[in-house]
Amino acid sequence: MRKRMNRSFASRLDGWDVPHGRSSWPLAQPFAIGDVTIPNRVVQPPLAGIANWAFRAQSRRHGVGLAVSEMVSSHGVVHDNQRTNHMLDTGHDDGLVSIQLFGAHPHVMADAARRAADQGADILDINMGCPVKKVCKTGAGAAMLTDPEVGARVVAAMVAAVDIPVTVKMRRGLTPATSDPVTAARRFVDAGAAAIFFHPRTASEEYTGRADHSHTAELVAAVDVPVIASGDIDTPLEALRIVEEVGASAVAIGRPAFGNPWLFAEVLHGDRRAPSELSDVVDEIARFGADVRDALGETRGCAYMRKFYPWYLAGFDVPGAERDELMIAPTLDHAIALLRQLATQDALQPAS
Numbered sequence: 001m002r003k004r005m006n007r008s009f010a011s012r013l014d015g016w017d018v019p020h021g022r023s024s025w026p027l028a029q030p031f032a033i034g035d036v037t038i039p040n041r042v043v044q045p046p047l048a049g050i051a052n053w054a055f056r057a058q059s060r061r062h063g064v065g066l067a068v069s070e071m072v073s074s075h076g077v078v079h080d081n082q083r084t085n086h087m088l089d090t091g092h093d094d095g096l097v098s099i100q101l102f103g104a105h106p107h108v109m110a111d112a113a114r115r116a117a118d119q120g121a122d123i124l125d126i127n128m129g130c131p132v133k134k135v136c137k138t139g140a141g142a143a144m145l146t147d148p149e150v151g152a153r154v155v156a157a158m159v160a161a162v163d164i165p166v167t168v169k170m171r172r173g174l175t176p177a178t179s180d181p182v183t184a185a186r187r188f189v190d191a192g193a194a195a196i197f198f199h200p201r202t203a204s205e206e207y208t209g210r211a212d213h214s215h216t217a218e219l220v221a222a223v224d225v226p227v228i229a230s231g232d233i234d235t236p237l238e239a240l241r242i243v244e245e246v247g248a249s250a251v252a253i254g255r256p257a258f259g260n261p262w263l264f265a266e267v268l269h270g271d272r273r274a275p276s277e278l279s280d281v282v283d284e285i286a287r288f289g290a291d292v293r294d295a296l297g298e299t300r301g302c303a304y305m306r307k308f309y310p311w312y313l314a315g316f317d318v319p320g321a322e323r324d325e326l327m328i329a330p331t332l333d334h335a336i337a338l339l340r341q342l343a344t345q346d347a348l349q350p351a352s
């Protein structure tokens with residue numbers, strides 16, 4: 001009999017004991033951003049290089065109530081850059097989609113906002129968190145937190161330009177010593193922001209340590225719009241804590257769902273959904289890969305999927321030679337065939 005490749009969940013046992021006897025699971029309740037009702041409190045955040053329509057569709061299939069795009073350059077939009085325009089395409093989104101724009105010039109951001117709204121965005125988000133030099137040196141991303149007035153002018157210009165809600169996604173500040181997220185967020189809300197996405201690390205901290213959501217709790221107490229918490233929300237119980245104790249209206253889940261889109265449904269329902277058999281994981285990769293090929297074409301799609309294989313295979317004891325072969329597979333079909341072969345191989349042992 002063939003032994004099928006399984007993975008171990010040993011490292012993920014914490015955070016799964018959802019309290020029994022609850023009459024309702026809060027993450028499954030709707031909430032509103034401006035006049036848009038989000039059907040639940042699980043959000044897929046903006047992710048540069050990741051959150052194209054294929055990724056957003058997958059996140060939605062697994063239950064997110066709102067999916068956000070990759071960050072899109074406002075200058076690219078107004079200069080009609082072809083690849084940038086492609087990022088505004090919401091034709092494949094069959095649920096709520098927010099398009100995130102970056103840029104520090106109110107007029108440019110307002111023009112780009114009009115275009116994104118015309119292309120079917122339900123919500124627009126402003127990037128005030130990106131720590132990358134290339135973005136910050138133009139005054140955009142986290143650099144906008146240096147002077148909240150700059151961000152507030154951008155918010156006001158976009159709010160005046162479109163009739164859909166405009167939100168802000170911000171980090172805590174540039175450095176721990178200079179950060180004052182409460183003052184900044186209040187200013188953005190005064191300028192018309194309908195919600196704040198909050199990642200409580202500063203730009204200088206990049207992704208180090210663990211996100212400290214006590215800062216999120218302070219922000220929630222200071223503004224009267226929904227706060228969507230982002231950062232290290234990796235189990236249903238952590239999501240529950242963020243909503244019930246921290247007071248956030250919703251959770252945004254990025255890296256913890258890379259290669260594990262089932263986490264969205266687990267957080268949404270409070271139970272375990274991730275498959276333990278590699279064959280089920282491969283079915284998911286195949287479905288996702290087909291959309292990726294539609295979105296990006298074979299060559300770019302193949303390169304994009306290479307980021308994902310190690311994430312999907314985490315916990316499976318796949319030998320190095322097979323992993324290497326997967327990473328150089330010339331087509332998506334080739335990669336899927338390799339994965340299917342792996343899933344039914346006799347010799348492979350479950351990871352311990």
Ligand SMILES: Cc1cc2nc3c(=O)[nH]c(=O)nc-3n(C[C@H](O)[C@H](O)[C@H](O)COP(=O)(O)O)c2cc1C
Nearest residue numbers: 045046047048070071169199230231232253254255
């Ligand atoms: C690969 C990658 C790309 C990201 N791109 C963006 C982006 O375009 N805009 C943005 O506001 N945040 C971006 N972020 C930050 C995430 O939205 C999120 O706030 C952060 O990863 C913390 O959440 P997590 O621990 O759930 O990943 C990115 C993060 C990663 C890892």
